[in-house]
Amino acid sequence: MADDASVRFPDPHEFLLPDELKDWEEMYPSHHLFSEDRAEWEKQQFWYQDKIHAPEPVPPLDHIFQEAWQIALSQYTTRVFCIPPAQGIAQRMVGGYLYICAIAPPPDEIIGKKAQLFEKRVFYVFEHYEELWDKWLKKFQALGKEMAEIEVPKEMPEFVPEDQVLPAPTGSYVSYDLIAGFNKLVNNMIKGWQYHFEMLNLTYLAYLMFADVSRKLFPGISESAIGKMVAGAYVSMFRPEEELCKLARKAMENPAVAAILKGDDSPAEKVSALSESAEGKDWLAAYDKAKNPWFFVSCGSGWYHHEGSWINTPEIPYGYIKSYVERLERGETIERALDEISTERDEIVEGYRELIKTDEDLKAFNDAYNTIRTIYRYAEDHLFWVEHWYHTIWFSKIRQFGKLLVANDMLDSVDDIFMFNRYEIPELLTEVSTGWALGVDIPMRGNYYKAKAAKRKKILEAAREWNPIPALGVPPEEIAEPFTIMLWGITTDKVKEWLKGVDASADGNLSELKGFASSAGVVEGPARVLKLLKDITKVQPGEILVCPTTNPSWAPIFTNIKAAVTDIGGLTSHAAIVCREYGIPSVTGTGMATTAIKTGDILHVDGDTGVVTIVKKVDEA
Amino acid sequence: MAYILNFKELDKTSIPSVGGKNASLGEMIKAGIRVPPGFAVTTTCYEQFILGTEIKDDIFGLLADLDPDDVDALNTAASRVRALIIEATITPEIADTIKEGYHQLCRQCGLDSIPVAVRSSATAEDLPTASFAGQQDTYLWIEGADNVLNRVQRCWASLFTARAIAYRTKNNFPHDKVLISVGVQQMVNSRAAGVMFTLNPIDGDPSKVVIEGSWGLGETVVSGTVNPDRFVVDKVVMETSEKTVSAKHIECIFDHEKAEVINADVSEERQSVCCLADQEVKALATVAKIIEKHYGRPMDIEWAIDGTIDFPDNIFIVQARPETVWGQREKKSVLGNKSGYQLLMEQAMKRIKIP
Known part of the structure; x- marks a missing residue:
């Protein structure tokens, strides 16, 4: 279908954007823009808008997640686990929106080499999954802790403290710490995203395999039935809600606590009311205990700084607790019936098993099912730890830098830091360090950056109003990349x-x-x-x-x-x-x-x- | 052997005395399936009838030495045999037994008089090599003991159509060895009816129940005179994965004035209304699963929804027989003898072609 003009989307190089988006390109790194020097290749690819990771226009600093996953996802497919005919997923930005492209299969020679490596590397992962998952979680939690502990200077001191000079000078000072801290933060984020895909590509591949096996045995089986067989009940992503349920139940132990929580006061007022009684304090202690890690959860997808997180938007968890308390008072059950979900899944699998006619097929089905069940938890669990917990830590750290930039008159408001990409922020921080080092009454370029932030906010606002086309370029003749089919549902x-x-x-x-x-x-x-x-x-x-x-x-x-x-x-x-x-x-x-x-x-x-x-x-x- | 047997007394071992259809109805009642109540007039009764009325020798005399290719002779013999059967006066013993059977059925239904379906049920019908399916008569909406008796006689006579005679003669199947039973069953006041399969007849998918239905009696669906509504239900998760509502231009209904079953036009408005509610689709699929499990093989089932009774008591099964196309295929492995890793490797090598 490649050359038929009626089955193509607009050419990515001839596509016109509204005037209000003028200069949008400057928000993103050059490798993320459609470019004349790569035009021949770009025109032959199929680019579709990635509404999963970027349903809205991407603010410049939030773009780091996209950059990070382009590399991480692709490398596991092409260079680490080597899924033979699949290549990576390329990204481009258009008017603030993310477009992605699953690259066509490599030459046969490369496919052959990859097949050998795949067998050796991939089967090992399945055989050792439990052990690898434990290692992964420990490693990831350590990385998050490391990020949380990165020191961000709270202010640029008039003079460096005595203890950094005597008895022996430390040798490097806040001017360095500022830039080094930010670089470390960026490196941590890139690394976290490398971990994110550690077993995800294989998980998706295994899912596609199991879906294919199911369809061979039961040609009309629905996707939702396949999903039901595979899905787990006890997954980390549901823990935040489970913790809220527990807190609501705890509130019910004391009518006074329950009364405060179901009131219409703000979270701050509720906290101060609760602090006045022993039972209230007890409840607040339970809330604080649940908070890390379980309330490090984005109010949205985790991909945008402005979504907020439960830890800085207490209205959300307190709002949910209010409605749970009210429902408990009406005698309703608020928890998801986890055991039932799990039993139902087992019954469904058994139901299909009973319909299989030969022993050979039953064995292959069981084997395929065990393979996907071994690894599928990864798809469900990594989400909480990376997109929610880890990103929440990142956003709060970045805001510490934002505060410093506001204090040094480089920005108008803390969140304006997100209007600059990760390559630009070191420039702002260097400016602060330079000004501080030069002495007093040194002119700074704050107005330049403030104007830039204001302009970019306008561009992003205009981009929100714009409806980007779902795809650009030429639909492909074949797709081999597992994420494209499964996650984005591109068929x-x-x-x-x-x-x-x-x-x-x-x-x-x-x-x-x-x-x-x-x-x-x-x-x-x-x-x-x-x-x-x-x-x-x-x-x-x-x-x-x-x-x-x-x-x-x-x-x-x-x-x-x-x-x-x-x-x-x-x-x-x-x-x-x-x-x-x-x-x-x-x-x-x-x-x-x-x-x-x-x-x-x-x-x-x-x-x-x-x-x-x-x-x-x-x-x- | 008794002249009549209530369906409740029958099971699959009863085929020699009540024929395949009746035995199957009894079998389903035993399995807890809702089947309209009724009774079977046994083959013994038929044998006693031709003996008691002394027409037996005449019948087989007429059929002896027939040339199956001589169409005229065949037709003449057939109509004379049928006339013998229909015009014979049933001996009082038999007539009273059948009439009492009808009255008992009325009492079982709690009514003075009920409409019934009278159907033949041949003992050789389900032999795959001697299929007589569809060659015997069915009389719908019959009311009153005398009318029932009359239709039973006609069913007996249906054993001797020219085609059936020719078939048996050609295949050296002795005419006196073929016996016939008759089923007398309460009529379902059929709002919608049709057939269903316990697999998808299109691709053999064993995880599906495929239901086809239309307004009125099931005859329009069975004979293919309407495009039925079609539903595909997954047996395990019980989701309806396909639902096609067709324009059902006619319906088979009983015309009370003419006292016969007619094909009536369906108003344009009602043609495209789905003939089954979602809960009825699911209930039918559930019954299909029970029937398949009971028989241990894929089944082809006829069903009817009574328009005068509330859900879920309105769902009736009127017939079930083995599905013959996929059911008789050899069970072959679809996936081959492969491990999970082999399957994973295959998946990893796969490219999805876009035509």
């Missing part, structure tokens, strides 16, 4: 749907969207379209959530919504997992849902077949 059909959607949404008459049937059930209800994660508080009970992608850290909202529809995401995307866990229908990877659907439209969501129908348009009502 031939998906690409065709997008191509159709590009035309239909232009006419404004797209009334049916197809995606993955990722969680079973059929419902009808009003849509709530959320493009920005911070708008989650607008969701009303009984609405159908329509968003670029959902995330498990939104967990408690899932007890309120009827269904979830996402633009991007395969069957093991975060959205799919949570919806299955909560037993609400979900269609993921529709490509165009947030464009085609408006808040208030009445939707029919069929999680059994993966079809979302707009039953009634809000403007027709």
Whole structure:
């Protein structure tokens, strides 16, 4: 399909952006921009918008996560575990949005070499998974601790303290610590993302293998049934919510504590009220104990600084606790029935097993199932530790640098630091060190940076209003890269749907969207379209959530919504997992849902077949 | 041997005396499946009928030395045999037994008089090499003991259609060895009906129940005169993975004025309404699973939904037989004798082609 003009998306080099986005390029490093010197190659690739990791425009400093995963994910496929015909995933930025491309397979000679290494390296991982996971967790927790302990100078002192000079000068001072601290922080983040993919590529590969085995035995088996067989019940990503449940239960032990927690006061007022009694203090101690690591969880996906985290947005955990206390008082159960989920999964697997007709097939199925079950926990557990816990530490450290820059009149507000990429920040910090070293009354370029931050905020604001096209370039003839298929759900059909959607949404008459049937059930209800994660508080009970992608850290909202529809995401995307866990229908990877659907439209969501129908348009009502 | 037997007394060992269809209904009742109540008129009863009315010798005399390729002779003999059977006066002993069977059935249903379906159930029907399926008669919506008796007689006569006679003669199957039983069963007031398979007949997927249904009696679906609504349900997770609602332009219903079953037009509006509620689809799939498990093989099942009864008591199974296309295939390994690692390696080498 490569040369047919009717089945291609706009050329990445001839694509026009709105005027308001002018100069967006300066926010990102040069290797992330479509460039004339690489044009020939770039024009032949298929670039699709990565709404999983970048549903919104990417602020310059948050771009570090994208840079880090491009390298980490790709290297495990190409150079570490060597998945034979697969290459890495390349990234480009367009108008603040991230586009990615699964690179075509390498020459046969390379595939052959990789196959040999794959066998040797990959099977070992499966055989030693438990041991490797323990090692991984220890290693990762140590890395997070190291990051938390990086010292960020609180101020630039008038004179260095005495103890750094006498009896022997330390030799390097705050001017160095400032830059070294930031570099260390960046290095830690890059390293954390290298760890992130340690076993993830293999996990996805194993999932695809098991899905293929299931489909050979049961040609019509649904993706959600496969997901149900594989998913775990006791996964780290659900711990934050479980901790909230425990805290709500603890509050119920004392009516006074419960009364405070279900009141409408701010978290700060609640904390001070609780501090007045022994029982209240006891509850606060339990809260603090749960906090690290379990409340180091992003209010969104963990990919954006502005999402906030439970530790700096106490309104979120306290809000959830309030509603849990109220539900407990009504006699409801608030916990997810973990044992039931686990039993149900075992019953489903047994149900399919019973349908297998030959002993050979039964053995192969069991073997395939054990292979995926061995490693699948990794997909579910790494998420909490990296995107949530680790990123939360990162954001708070970066803000310490932000404070220092504000104190030194380089920025107007702390979060303006996120308007500069990781290569630019050392420049700002060097400026501070230089000014400090030069003495007093030294002119600084603060106004230059403040103006730059203001301009970039405007560009990002404009980018938010802009609806980027789902893909650029030429759809590929084959896909071998496991993440592309599984996480982003990019298949031939998906690409065709997008191509159709590009035309239909232009006419404004797209009334049916197809995606993955990722969680079973059929419902009808009003849509709530959320493009920005911070708008989650607008969701009303009984609405159908329509968003670029959902995330498990939104967990408690899932007890309120009827269904979830996402633009991007395969069957093991975060959205799919949570919806299955909560037993609400979900269609993921529709490509165009947030464009085609408006808040208030009445939707029919069929999680059994993966079809979302707009039953009634809000403007027709 | 008794002249009549309640379905409840039957199981698969009863085939010689009540035929395949009736035995299968008894078997399902024993397995806890909701089957409309009824009774079988046994082969003994049929044998006694041709003996008692003294038509036996005449029948087999007419059939002796027939040339199966002589169509005229065949037709003449067939209609004369059938006339003998239909016009014979049933001996009072037999007539009273069948009539009492009907009255008992009415009492079992708690009504003075109920409409019934009267169907033949041949003993040789389920022999794959001597398939007579569809060659015997079915009479729907029959009410009153005398009418039932009359239709039983006609069912007996249906053993001697020209085609059946020719078939048996060609295959050297002695006419006096083929016996017939008749089933008398309460009529389901069928709002919707159809068939279902305990596997997907298209790809043989053993994890699916495929249901096809339409308005009215199941005859339109069985005969293919309408495009039925189609549902594919996963047996394990019980999700409906496919649901196709077709325009069902006619329905087979009982016309009370004409006192016969007719194909009536369906209003345009109702044509595209799904004939089953979601809960009915799931309930049917559940019954299909029970039936398959009971028989230990893939099954082909006829069902009906009674429009006068509330869910879930409205779901009836009216027939079940082994599925013959996939069910008879040799069980072959799909995956081959492979380990998890071999399968993983295969996956790793795979490229997904985009045509």
